[in-house]
Amino acid sequence: MGRCRSIVSVLLAAIAVFVVGCSGASTAQPTTYSPDQVAAIQTYAPGVVELRDRFPELGDYVAQQDWVNIRSFIHGPMGELRARLGRVAARLLPQDAQQAQSLAAEIGNHLERLDAAAADFDPAESARQYQLAREDLNAFIALIPQEA
Ligand code: ZN
Secondary structure (H helix, E strand, O other), rough: HHHHHEEEEEEHHHHHHHHHHHHHHOOOOOOOOHHHHHHHHHHHHHHHHHHHHOHHHHHHHHHOOHHHHHHHHHHOHHHHHHHHHHHOOOOHHHHHHHHHHHHHHHHHHHHHHHHHHHHHHHHHHHHHHHHHHHHHHHHHHOOOOOOO
């Protein structure tokens, strides 16, 4: 009886160590940016903001149903967008990085659909995909931490 009890208490102690070890690992994840992390992100963020600031040019082509320029703008200046989004997303905190990566994928999909809609001379679908891409890009930019 006494021997059984001591085995049980050794097991319980081992389980307690295991549980503490696991929860310790999950609480160790940082939830705020250090100044160095923000500075690193801020070296890549302007590349994204620059393309967001050029989005109205694309909007003008969509409004004018200028199919040729919609397509050359997507393949020209916006061709860099996906890579630039990836460089920023990779440097965000885990919880934001996941959201940023799915927004980046969405933006890429909307631009592909806009490209296809322009190839089909479809004004309604072009306007819709442009708007969705713009909203997702603004949501992405909202995740970028700013310098204090
Ligand atoms: Zn979307």
